[in-house]
Amino acid sequence: MAKKKPVEADVSTEEKIKEAARKVFTQKGFAATRTRDIAEEAGLNLALLNYYFRSKQALFEIVMMEKLQQLFGNLYPILDEEITTLERKVEMVVHAYIELLSANPDLPLFVLSEIRADPERFGQRIQAGKILRDSYFIKQLRERRPDMHPIQFVMSIMGMTLFPFIGRPVLQAIGSLSAKEYQALMEERKTLIPKWIGAILKVK
Amino acid sequence: MAKKKPVEADVSTEEKIKEAARKVFTQKGFAATRTRDIAEEAGLNLALLNYYFRSKQALFEIVMMEKLQQLFGNLYPILDEEITTLERKVEMVVHAYIELLSANPDLPLFVLSEIRADPERFGQRIQAGKILRDSYFIKQLRERRPDMHPIQFVMSIMGMTLFPFIGRPVLQAIGSLSAKEYQALMEERKTLIPKWIGAILKVK
DNA sequence: GAAATTTTTAATCATTTGATTAAAATATTT
DNA sequence: AAATATTTTAATCAAATGATTAAAAATTTC
Numbered sequence: 388m389a390k391k392k393p394v395e396a397d398v399s400t401e402e403k404i405k406e407a408a409r410k411v412f413t414q415k416g417f418a419a420t421r422t423r424d425i426a427e428e429a430g431l432n433l434a435l436l437n438y439y440f441r442s443k444q445a446l447f448e449i450v451m452m453e454k455l456q457q458l459f460g461n462l463y464p465i466l467d468e469e470i471t472t473l474e475r476k477v478e479m480v481v482h483a484y485i486e487l488l489s490a491n492p493d494l495p496l497f498v499l500s501e502i503r504a505d506p507e508r509f510g511q512r513i514q515a516g517k518i519l520r521d522s523y524f525i526k527q528l529r530e531r532r533p534d535m536h537p538i539q540f541v542m543s544i545m546g547m548t549l550f551p552f553i554g555r556p557v558l559q560a561i562g563s564l565s566a567k568e569y570q571a572l573m574e575e576r577k578t579l580i581p582k583w584i585g586a587i588l589k590v591k
Numbered sequence: 592m593a594k595k596k597p598v599e600a601d602v603s604t605e606e607k608i609k610e611a612a613r614k615v616f617t618q619k620g621f622a623a624t625r626t627r628d629i630a631e632e633a634g635l636n637l638a639l640l641n642y643y644f645r646s647k648q649a650l651f652e653i654v655m656m657e658k659l660q661q662l663f664g665n666l667y668p669i670l671d672e673e674i675t676t677l678e679r680k681v682e683m684v685v686h687a688y689i690e691l692l693s694a695n696p697d698l699p700l701f702v703l704s705e706i707r708a709d710p711e712r713f714g715q716r717i718q719a720g721k722i723l724r725d726s727y728f729i730k731q732l733r734e735r736r737p738d739m740h741p742i743q744f745v746m747s748i749m750g751m752t753l754f755p756f757i758g759r760p761v762l763q764a765i766g767s768l769s770a771k772e773y774q775a776l777m778e779e780r781k782t783l784i785p786k787w788i789g790a791i792l793k794v795k
Numbered sequence: 796g797a798a799a800t801t802t803t804t805a806a807t808c809a810t811t812t813g814a815t816t817a818a819a820a821t822a823t824t825t
Numbered sequence: 826a827a828a829t830a831t832t833t834t835a836a837t838c839a840a841a842t843g844a845t846t847a848a849a850a851a852t853t854t855c
Contacts, residue, residue: 415622415708416620416622416623416704416708417623418619418620418622418623419620419621419622419623419708459761493707496700496703496704496707499700499757499758499761500620500700500704502760502761503697503700503760504619504620504623506760509760516764516765516767517767519765520765520766520767536766536776536779537766538762538765538766538768538776539776539779539780539783541762541765541766542751542754542755542758542762542776542780543750543751543784543787545754545758545762546747546750546751546752546753546754546755546758547746547747547750547751548750549750549754549758550746550749550750550753550754550757551746551750553703553754553757554703554746554749554750554753556706556707556710556713557663557703557706558742558745558746558749560720561720561723561724561742561745562724562740562741562742562745563720563721563724564742572740572742572743572746575740575743576743576746579743580747582794583747583790583791583794585794586787586790586791586793586794587787587790587791589790590786590787590789590790
């Protein structure tokens with residue numbers, strides 16, 4: 388028969404729903420997302436959402452955990468390398484983030500908004516706290532600049548790297564930049580930010 | 592009579608609603624805010640909200656315009672001063688922002704989230720684009736570093752300044768900092784960021 | 796102080812929205 | 826191929842939510 392294996396059926400219904408949920412939740416946030424939006428985006432019947440995932444909340448939970456992992460999960464392996472230099476780590480982290488966020492520009496605003504909506508729930512679920520605090524990266528920062536709180540540098544690295552994606556509509560308007568021009572600036576920042584962090588680490 | 596002028600009546604009902612709306616909208620965003628939340632926060636009957644402001648959307652509009660002004664409106668007067676040096680402007684802007692955000696920590700995440708929800712509507716409503724682009728600040732940046740796109744510096748200044756408030760739950764967890772300690776770091780950043788931007792402007 | 800106006804309230808409406816259900820369609824097992 | 830299990834659908838439910846209304850209360854005007 389011709390229709391034995393539907394061409395698109397290689398992606399399971401469950402995965403279609405998750406993929407649609409990733410897209411819609413990330414774009415609009417939990418509160419502004421209607422389960423019907425997700426069903427429509429997936430091209431599926433609304434009831435399937437509850438059939439496979441029980442509730443909007445449960446589906447969101449899954450997506451949110453993925454996104455937390457995506458945004459923070461790859462950080463620790465880089466930052467806790469023992470032999471890699473501080474400078475090299477900054478290069479790697481900044482590069483990795485700009486690559487990631489260029490492909491997922493809504494990620495940081497989504498994650499940080501949802502964390503704000505329920506700080507204790509998600510704030511705790513980031514073990515990143517203890518894990519990062521005891522990392523070699525923090526140790527290296529302390530050695531290099533014992534006079535400064537290491538978080539001051541973390542704030543600046545993350546700020547310089549993430550903010551262009553968080554505030555993109557505003558920044559793009561200020562600069563009257565096309566999407567292509569904006570992306571070019573992001574590429575440039577891959578080397579710019581490490582250089583600047585280097586300068587910051589030196590200055591007293 | 593004892594109850595001729597109710598003690599709290601010096602604040603009009605209309606203003607009570609606006610104040611409650613500011614608080615709830617800023618904390619939870621438009622979509623997650625129910626008009627009942629606002630009425631309750633104001634200690635008033637739900638119907639008064641529509642009586643004074645017609646609709647949730649109309650009330651939101653008012654609050655949002657206020658918040659846009661609060662977040663971006665004070666920027667231009669500082670940045671377009673003709674005689675003030677670049678360095679001094681950075682000092683002033685960073686100081687003003689950290690003061691503002693220490694009192695209104697939810698402001699940037701709120702504004703940027705709502706802009707993302709409808710970029711063309713609010714993005715355009717920030718005349719900041721043209722206005723800032725032609726400011727003396729940008730001119731000074733161009734003169735100082737003709738080799739760099741001025742927006743690269745704007746991104747970094749705003750990132751370093753705003754991000755600690757946008758990502759506060761995460762950063763506070765990473766550093767296991769108390770509210771007081773966190774605020775102390777923000778105070779420190781008032782001088783730290785200008786110093787760092789100075790270093791960034793120099794480095795080639 | 797009576798009449799008119801404005802403000803406030805309680806009750807209710809209409810829509811939206813997350814979720815459920817029973818039946819139909821499809822796939823799997825025997 | 827019949828029986829069974831799984832997946833999908835259309836219809837519907839119940840609660841939440843933005844908004845309205847008519848009456849009551851308070852205030853202002855005359």
